Amino acid sequence: MSNEFTIERIQVRILDIPTIRPHKLSFGSIQRQSPVIVQLWLRNGACGFGEAATIGGPSWNEESPESIAHAIEHYLAPAVLEQKASGIEHLLARMDMACKGNAFAKSALEMALIDALARTLNIPAWQLLGGKLHESLPLAWTLASGDVERDLQEAQLRLEQGRHRIFKMKIGARAPQDDVAHVSRIARGLPDTATLTVDVNQAWDGNTARRYLPQLIEAGVTLIEQPVAKWNVPALRQLTQELKGALIMADETVCTPQDAMMLAREQASHVFSLKVAKHGGLLRTRKVAAVAEAADIGWYGGTMLETSIGSAASAHVFSTLPGAHHGCELFGPQLLVDDIVEQQMPIRDFALQLPDGPGYGLTVSLSQLDRFDRALAGRQPL
Ligand code: MUC
Ligand code: MG
Known part of the structure; x- marks a missing residue:
């Protein structure tokens, strides 16, 4: 060569x-x-x-x-x-x-x-990664200002702009009953066309999750991300098998293909949040996604709030993935005051338009x- x-x-x-x-x-x-x-x-x-x-x-x-x-x-x-x-x-x-x-x-x-x-x-990178299956993916926005009015204004604006109708709330910092009250107020303020999800980022123990997650589901939450500690697979498993009306998504627990196999064997989550960084790259993201596909587990295109470089690279690999998906949250560039590329990936019809062009298609x-x-x-x- x-x-x-x-x-x-x-x-x-x-x-x-x-x-x-x-x-x-x-x-x-x-x-x-x-x-x-x-x-x-x-x-x-x-x-x-x-x-x-x-x-x-x-x-x-x-x-x-x-x-x-x-x-x-x-x-x-x-x-x-x-x-x-x-x-x-x-x-x-x-x-x-x-x-x-x-x-x-x-x-x-x-x-x-x-x-x-x-x-x-x-x-384009997607061609090296197996070929494109999706031209766009529904794009979530995270409501995490901590303030109900501000969260609702953000959601309203993004709905009007046709940018987002999946809203993820970051909870777990306050007392669980305060989180439930906060999420319920947001849920009441959103139209029926919107979808509400929560990410607890490992903050709850099993008993807290068993007690408060049904209340969040009652309020309208349909996808629950990492409610318990990374190591707490028994609680994740029990919640996955017993909670009705919402799906459990693993995030911090699923990094390597071996983590994915373990969760699949234990039937301890309905969905994996895929993130290029925690899996150790684009090729390894595909390996974790392959386990999800084989085990009838859905995937979600996660973010670590990257600029357009990391977000576009993630979009390239997500565009190649088969299996049932729940959209993506590659909104990092929008959360930052400015970006480091000439042009961002377009957002249309509540979906991220997945990029093309040589490499990640960025300047x-x-x-x-x-x-x-x-x-x-x-x-x-x-
Ligand atoms: C995480 O744990 O998913 C993703 C969106 C967001 O607001 O925080 C991240 C990290
Ligand atoms: Mg998460």
Whole structure:
């Protein structure tokens, strides 16, 4: 093979981009996102971009922007430099040899690799990933301002604009009865055409979930994401088997294909939230999705609130997935005050229009990368 596919250079930077409003989750409130952006050059001159975003530093799981940048710079980049970009599985194996875990870091690098490779071949990434099955996916918006009036105004505007009619509420920070009251007030204020889901982000123990989830279902919630701790598969299983009128979705519990197999065997969730970062890349997202398909488990296109780079890469892999789906929530770019690409993916008819064009179909703005670059601005971590 010619050496045009040789990986020649890798650059990593941490950006800090404020959010349009505070975003409140069970584990805290965020006012900015700090995505790690990877830029990778091949010997042929092609350049690809990748991204991994966390929420609230290392609050969502163990990885933080700083740990991701460190793992890439010191362990993952040396494992792939001077190798051929065309052997993606081989490169993933090399990354695994050099570094255990660190799925977010691996996903950012693999994302940049696939972009550079697809650009070299002048094809969209979805073509490298198996081919497109969906042209668009229903797009959820998260109501997480913490304020009923503001949440309802946001929902109303997005319904009028034809952008979103699936609304996800982040709960678990307050007393459960206060969460139930908050969700019920929002549910009463939404039209029948809207769908309401909740994400508890692991905040409840099994007894709290068994007591309060029926009240949320009574209020109109139809999809319940990660109500209990990541490890609490027995409670997840019981809720999946006994709750009537809503589906249980695993998020933090389902990262690796082995997690997916375990949940499938235990019949411990109806839906998997798929996220490129936690699965360790686009190819590994497909592996988790394959387990879902084989086990008659639905999928949902999840987000870590990435910019348009990570969101478009996720959209490319989601566009290739068979099986029953529940839409996606790739709304990260809309939650940020500004983006780092020339043009965002369009949203029409309450759905994200899935991207096309070479690589992820994006034109990244180098001046915007500089504008938000933490090192250039001399900013400190959170
Ligand atoms: C999560 O746990 O799903 C996704 C949307 C949002 O608001 O937070 C995230 C993380
Ligand atoms: Mg979640």
